[in-house]
Amino acid sequence: xxxxxxxxxxxxxxxxxxxxxxxxxxxxxxxxxxxxxxxxxxxxxxxxxxxxxxxxxxxxxxxxxxxxxxxxxxxxxxxxxxxxxxxxxxxxxxxxxxxxxxxxxxxxxxxxxxxxxxxxxxxxxxxxxxxxxxxxxxxxxxxxxxxxxxxxxxxxxxxxxxxxxxxxxxxxxxxxxxxxxxxxxxxxxxxxxxxxxxxxxxxxxxxxxxxxxxxxxxxxxxxxxxxxxxxxxxxxxxxxxxxxxxxxxxxxxxxxxxxxxxxxxxxxxxxxxxxxxxxxxxxxxxxxxxxxxxxxxxxxxxxxxxxxxxxxxxxxxxxxxxxxxxxxxxxxxxxxxxxxxxxxxxxxxxxxxxxxxxxxxxxxxxxxxxxxxxxxxxxxxxxxxxxxxxxxxxxxxxxxxxxxxxxxxxxxxxxxxxxxxxxxxxxxxxxxxxxxxxxxxxxxxxxxxxxxxxxxxxx
Amino acid sequence: xxxxxxxxxxxxxxxxxxxxxxxxxxxxxxxxxxxxxxxxxxxxxxxxxxxxxxxxxxxxxxxxxxxxxxxxxxxxxxxxxxxxxxxxxxxxxxxxxxxxxxxxxxxxxxxxxxxxxxxxxxxxxxxxxxxxxxxxxxxxxxxxxxxxxxxxxxxxxxxxxxxxxxxxxxxxxxxxxxxxxxxxxxxxxxxxxxxxxxxxxxxxxxxxxxxxxxxxxxxxxxxxxxxxxxxxxxxxxxxxxxxxxxxxxxxxxxxxxxxxxxxxxxxxxxxxxxxxxxxxxxxxxxxxxxxxxxxxxxxxxxxxxxxxxxxxxxxxxxxxxxxxxxxxxxxxxxxxxxxxxxxxxxxxxxxxxxxxxxxxxxxxxxxxxxxxxxxxxxxxxxxxxxxxxxxxxxxxxxxxxxxxxxxxxxxxxxxxxxxxxxxxxxxxxxxxxxxxxxxxxxxxxxxxxxxxxxxxxxx
Numbered sequence: 049x050x051x052x053x054x055x056x057x058x059x060x061x062x063x064x065x066x067x068x069x070x071x072x073x074x075x076x077x078x079x080x081x082x083x084x085x086x087x088x089x090x091x092x093x094x095x096x097x098x099x100x101x102x103x104x105x106x107x108x109x110x111x112x113x114x115x116x117x118x119x120x121x122x123x124x125x126x127x128x129x130x131x132x133x134x135x136x137x138x139x140x141x142x143x144x145x146x147x148x149x150x151x152x153x154x155x156x157x158x159x160x161x162x163x164x165x166x167x168x169x170x171x172x173x174x175x176x177x178x179x180x181x182x183x184x185x186x187x188x189x190x191x192x193x194x195x196x197x198x199x200x201x202x203x204x205x206x207x208x209x210x211x212x213x214x215x216x217x218x219x220x221x222x223x224x225x226x227x228x229x230x231x232x233x234x235x236x237x238x239x240x241x242x243x244x245x246x247x248x249x250x251x252x253x254x255x256x257x258x259x260x261x262x263x264x265x266x267x268x269x270x271x272x273x274x275x276x277x278x279x280x281x282x283x284x285x286x287x288x289x290x291x292x293x294x295x296x297x298x299x300x301x302x303x304x305x306x307x308x309x310x311x312x313x314x315x316x317x318x319x320x321x322x323x324x325x326x327x328x329x330x331x332x333x334x335x336x337x338x339x340x341x342x343x344x345x346x347x348x349x350x351x352x353x354x355x356x357x358x359x360x361x362x363x364x365x366x367x368x369x370x371x372x373x374x375x376x377x378x379x380x381x382x383x384x385x386x387x388x389x390x391x392x393x394x395x396x397x398x399x400x401x402x403x404x405x406x407x408x409x410x411x412x413x414x415x416x417x418x419x420x421x422x423x424x425x426x427x428x429x430x431x432x433x434x435x436x437x438x439x440x441x442x443x444x445x446x447x448x449x450x451x452x453x454x455x456x457x458x459x460x461x462x463x464x465x466x467x468x469x470x471x472x473x474x475x476x477x478x479x480x481x482x483x484x485x486x487x488x489x490x491x492x493x494x495x496x497x498x499x500x501x502x503x504x505x506x507x
Numbered sequence: 508x509x510x511x512x513x514x515x516x517x518x519x520x521x522x523x524x525x526x527x528x529x530x531x532x533x534x535x536x537x538x539x540x541x542x543x544x545x546x547x548x549x550x551x552x553x554x555x556x557x558x559x560x561x562x563x564x565x566x567x568x569x570x571x572x573x574x575x576x577x578x579x580x581x582x583x584x585x586x587x588x589x590x591x592x593x594x595x596x597x598x599x600x601x602x603x604x605x606x607x608x609x610x611x612x613x614x615x616x617x618x619x620x621x622x623x624x625x626x627x628x629x630x631x632x633x634x635x636x637x638x639x640x641x642x643x644x645x646x647x648x649x650x651x652x653x654x655x656x657x658x659x660x661x662x663x664x665x666x667x668x669x670x671x672x673x674x675x676x677x678x679x680x681x682x683x684x685x686x687x688x689x690x691x692x693x694x695x696x697x698x699x700x701x702x703x704x705x706x707x708x709x710x711x712x713x714x715x716x717x718x719x720x721x722x723x724x725x726x727x728x729x730x731x732x733x734x735x736x737x738x739x740x741x742x743x744x745x746x747x748x749x750x751x752x753x754x755x756x757x758x759x760x761x762x763x764x765x766x767x768x769x770x771x772x773x774x775x776x777x778x779x780x781x782x783x784x785x786x787x788x789x790x791x792x793x794x795x796x797x798x799x800x801x802x803x804x805x806x807x808x809x810x811x812x813x814x815x816x817x818x819x820x821x822x823x824x825x826x827x828x829x830x831x832x833x834x835x836x837x838x839x840x841x842x843x844x845x846x847x848x849x850x851x852x853x854x855x856x857x858x859x860x861x862x863x864x865x866x867x868x869x870x871x872x873x874x875x876x877x878x879x880x881x882x883x884x885x886x887x888x889x890x891x892x893x894x895x896x897x898x899x900x901x902x903x904x905x906x907x908x909x910x911x912x913x914x915x916x917x918x919x920x921x922x923x924x925x926x927x928x929x930x931x932x933x934x935x936x937x938x939x940x941x942x943x944x945x946x947x948x949x950x951x952x953x954x955x956x957x958x959x960x961x962x963x964x965x966x
Contacts (some may be wrong), residue, residue, distance in 0.1 A: 075821030259786030261937040265907030269807030272791040283742035304958030327718030357812035362534030478720040481690030
C-alpha cells in the first residue's frame, strides 16, 4: 500500500491543487458560492475514494459534508472531523504568489518542496490526506475500521452551527473515536501528538467619543479621542508581568505540576531558532513561564485587529467619533469561554472613562480541551506515528483552538485524537501559508496505521 | 452694493455649487484630475469677476491659482490666500447626502439654511466669498485697494510645495497684508476675529513585531503583538493629568498671563451646549485649563488614525506583523514644529520595547502664529466685522492650523488677517460639513468693508 501511495503522489497533488483553487473563505459572505463549490468538490472526491452516502448537509450557515463506509457493524468506527473553509487571505499584498493558485516551492525547512496556498495546511491539505488514505485502504481491502466523515465549513468562524448539526445527528455520528488532522508536529524528524488545545473567546469592541468626526484643531485637547482612549484601555488589559488584568480571569486556570511542566519542556526546542524564524530580537509574555508554556498551557489576550479614524493615503487631521478592535483570548483548562466572555464584557465596560460610550460584542468561542494519554485512541496515534517516523513521538500541548472538540465530547461522548502533520512555521492564518509535500505524504501513510492499531487496541 | 449682493445670492450659490461638485481631495492621488478641474474652474471665475492675469502656476504638487488687479500702484495691496483643495470625505457612509452633490438644509443653528458639501466651509465656500466680493467692488467701481489672489491646492496636506512657490515669487506676491478666510466666528450674533492659530506636527508610526502575520493560537502569549504594543505606547504619551509625556514637549510653550486668559474667557461659551452638540457626557483634557484653553492656547496630541491586523467582516485569529498610527500634535507659541517632530521621533523610538521595531515618519507641519491686535490689518478687520454685524467683535485664539501663515511672515514679511465666517459646529473635516448661507452672504458683504478700512488705516 505504501508503494501505491508513493506512486500516486502526483495525482494526489493535482487533486488537492484543484481543491485549493476554490477560495472557500467562510468569514466573507462574498465567498458564499465558493463555499458550496468546495463542499461539492470534496463530496465528489469522497465518493470516488469509495465512501458511501456522501452528502451535503445544510445548516443555518455553511453546509457540513458527510460520508461513511460501514464495512462491518462489529468493527470500531472512526469519525474523521476536519474543515474545508479557510482563513481570509489578506493582507493579500504580502503573498509572494496568489493565495488561491497553489505552487510548489522549496524552503529551508522544506527542502523537498512545500505547497503554497491558503488552506494548504489548515485544513484542506490535512483533510485531503484522509480522503486519499481511505482510498488507498479500500483499494487494498485494508480498511480495518468503519469510517464516518464530517467536514464542516465554519471552523475558521467558530463552528457556530455545527453544535446544532451534531445535536440533531447523534445517531448518524455514532462512533468510537474522533480523528482530527488540524494540528502540527514538532519537526520532520520529531513526531508529536497533541494532548490538548486552548479554548477561545473572541470579542469585538467599539469605543465612541463625540457623535461625529471632529476637526482635531478645533476640538483637539478638549474632547476625548476614542483612539487614544481605546489604546489606553487595551494597554491596561495586561499588567507589568504580562498577566491579564480582567477580573477573575485566572480563577479557574489549572496550574500544571512540576512533573507535567518538565515533560512538556522535554521536547526539543531552540529559542534562538524560534526568534530567528520570526525575525524578533526578544520574546515576551507572562512572567515565570517559558515560551512554550506561554503558547500552550497559559491563557492569553491578543488584539487581532484595530481600526479607527483616517487610515488612507496621506494625512487627515480628524478626531474620530469611533474606534474599534477585535480582541481574542486563548483559554486553558478549566476556563469556560462563556464565563470569560462575560468577565471581559464587565471589565471592559467598567474601565471605560465617562468621556466615551463602549459596546462589547462576543464573536464566538470554544472550550479548552485535554486528551487522556492512556486511551486506546491516543495509544493508536502514538504507535502509528512511531512506526511511520521510526521515532518515539513527543506528547505536546497545542496553543491553537478547535472549539468543537469539547462539544463533541459533551454531545457524542467521544474523545478526539489530534493527529496533525503540519509545522508551526507553515504560516497558518498568515500570508504564504504552506504545507510540506513530505508532511502531506507522511500523513497519508500514517493514517492507515492509526486504523490498524486502533482496531487492535480496541479488541 | 449691498443690494446688488443680496440680489445676486442665487447666482452666487449656483456657481459655488458647481465648484463644490468637483471632488478636489488633495490627499488622494486618484483625485489628481479633479484638482486640475477645480483650479481651472476658480481661475475662470476670477477672470469673470474682473481680475487680470489669472493663471494656473504649476508646483511639484498641486498647482497654485494666481490672479491680480492692480488699480493704482499708490494704493495698498491685499494678498488674498485660501485653498481649493478639501479633506477626504470618508467615512462616506456617515454622510446624509453625497459629499460632492451640495444641498441646502436647515439646522437648529442654521434656521435660514446651510450648504451641505465637503469644502462648503473649508475652504471653497470661504474663498468664493472673496471672488464675489471683488466682483461686486469692481462692478461698483469700489475696489479701494489693489488685490492679489493666491489659492493653493495643498493646504489640507500641509502646503508642502507652497513654500517654494512663495520663495520663488516674492516680487509677484509683494503686498501690504495677507487676508485669509479659513477660520470661524463664535456665533451668528457674536462676531470674532482670530488673533492666533496653533501649529501642527503630523507623524506616521509603524510598529513591527514578527516578520509575518502569525496564528494567534500557535504564537499568542509568547510573541509581542504589535497592536498591543502600539496601544501601550500611545497610552503612555499622556500622563494622568492629560499632559503630553514627550520629553521637552512643553519647554518652549508660552504661558499666557492671567489677563490674557481672562480676556479669552470673556467671550461667550456654554459648556453644556458644547457637550450636548457633541453628544458627550464629559469633556477631557489637560488639568488646570478650561475647555476653550485646551482647544486653543494649549498644545495637544491626537491619534488621527490607527490600523493593524484583521479589520474585515467576522473574525480572524491573527497576531499581526505590523500596526500603524497617524499621530498629530497641535502646537502653540513658541513651539517649533521641526523641533517637536524630532522630539517625538526620539521619544517614540526610545519607548519602544526590544520586542518590536519602530519606524516614525513625519508627514508635515507648520508653526503656530499670533497676530498683533494693534496692526492696521487687524483694526480694519475689527471695524469691518463691527459694521456688518452691528456688534463689537471678540478676539479669539483658533485651535486649528494654517501652517503657511508663519511662512508668509518669514518669506514675505507680511502679517495675515484671519477673517473667517464659519462656525466651529459646521463639521469641518467631518461627514456632513456645511456652511450657513447667512455666513456666506455676510462674508461677501464684510470683505469690501475690510478693503475700505484697510485703505483708510493705511494712509
